[in-house]
Amino acid sequence: MMGRILLWLLAIALVSPAAAAVGERPLFSSPDVLRLTIKGPLSTIVRNRAEDPRPATLTVDGTTEQLPITLTTRGITRRASDICQFPPLKVRFTNPPADSPFSGQKSLKLVTHCKAAPAFQQYVLLEYAAYRMLNVLSPASFRVRLAQIDYVDDNGRSLGLRYGFFIEDLGDVARRNGMQEAKLPEIIPITALSTRHAALYALFQHMIANHDWSMRAGPKGEACCHNAKMIAPARGVAAAVIPIPYDFDFSGLVNAPYATPPDVLKIANVRQRLYRGYCAHNGEAYAVAVQMRSQRPQVYAALTSTPGLDPKTAARATQFLDSFFADIASNDILKAKVLKSCL
Structure with missing residues (x-):
């Protein structure tokens, strides 16, 4: 048993080292609610929940710049169409500009609303609050950023304005904690x-x-x-x-x-x-x-x-x-x- 533990500790030592410690990314440095528009083939994503990435754009309200992104469905329970009408997403970015709140981000989990009923907005907000409560207790925790998101299909039709939140990347959690x-x-x-x-x-x-x-x-x-x-x-x-x-x-x-x-x-x-x-x-x-x-x-x-x-x-x-x-x-x-x- 002791030999297995030593081998396990060696495995930790051999993982690629973290980059030099960095400050908190701008996305998670503010508690303010972001207002966003995500436009892409959302009806297709909702209908076909395969993990293949779909090109889309993300716009921060008040700006004109559309950030190129790809959207991929993720999760287990909430990805199932008989559980959630709208699946959770993974959002991948391509070099967001330095003045964007998404500067430095490459890939983020986006927790979505599951269903359109108002009660499901409250479930999203309670889960967001759980992350925030853990942040109070320990910096070794995932930070989150709340957003109101207008989901717009590629034909221009809005699927609705809903709360969602982004979850900090694990590598950034590690770097924040040295x-x-x-x-x-x-x-x-x-x-x-x-x-x-x-x-x-x-x-x-x-x-x-x-x-x-x-x-x-x-x-x-x-x-x-x-x-x-x-x-x-x-x-x-x-x-x-x-x-x-x-x-x-x-x-x-x-x-x-x-x-x-x-x-x-x-x-x-x-x-x-x-x-x-x-x-x-x-x-x-x-x-x-x-x-x-x-x-x-x-x-x-x-x-x-x-x-x-x-x-x-x-x-x-x-x-x-x-x-x-x-x-x-x-x-x-x-x-x-x-x-x-x-x-």
Whole structure:
């Protein structure tokens, strides 16, 4: 086992080193909502969800420049036409100019609205808020940028103005934190994980009641990890990796109508919390809980300040978070209510 861990750490050291640390890209340096027009063969993309890229243009409102882009469908559940009327997209750029908010970007995930019904706008905004809440707790997290997007077909017909958000590229997350992307095998040992960050990962997922993840293994036949990306210290530094969660639409906080908990957990619905952190990290979990309690006002502010979020939606989400903070109100309560189910 020790030999496998050493080989695994060597694999981290051999990944290509990150470029020199860079500042935050302009796209993610502002909380302002972007107003965009994306024009292209959107009806074809909606009808045919193959992964072949389609040429399109992106225009930032208030400018005349059309950025050439390609659009590709992505995802698993939300890409299915029987789940979502509109699929999530990957947007690829070709050298955006220096004065563009997309300067420096090459490829970004775009979280879209799934369906046209107003409720689905709220699901998008709640998932966006989840990323923002994690940003409060750790810089080792994906930053996001909210946008109102007018989707225009190549024949000029608008398919509607909808909220969506872009997710920061993993390489930029790594560079912001003075690290690099970690290339991992299918399954990694618990000892390979940063104890502090793994405890934060698990408690954050517990806070939003998300169970659709693994910070140690990927889906069968795929590399690590499921709805988690890993960053690691620079080349030659043998240290634990940091798991970074993403994809929160199956969480109880969002409570999308298609979301179901994993069958193996035997819980009734996604609003029911079940802690899935590791017992080996319980010592750090107490420290993370202290941090979360101290930053509770900022966490709530990240939620309630979300543009476009309906006050009733925000109130329900706040009440949902209240129950989590009641369960971590003290070390004794945390142990009895949360950590008792550790793995």
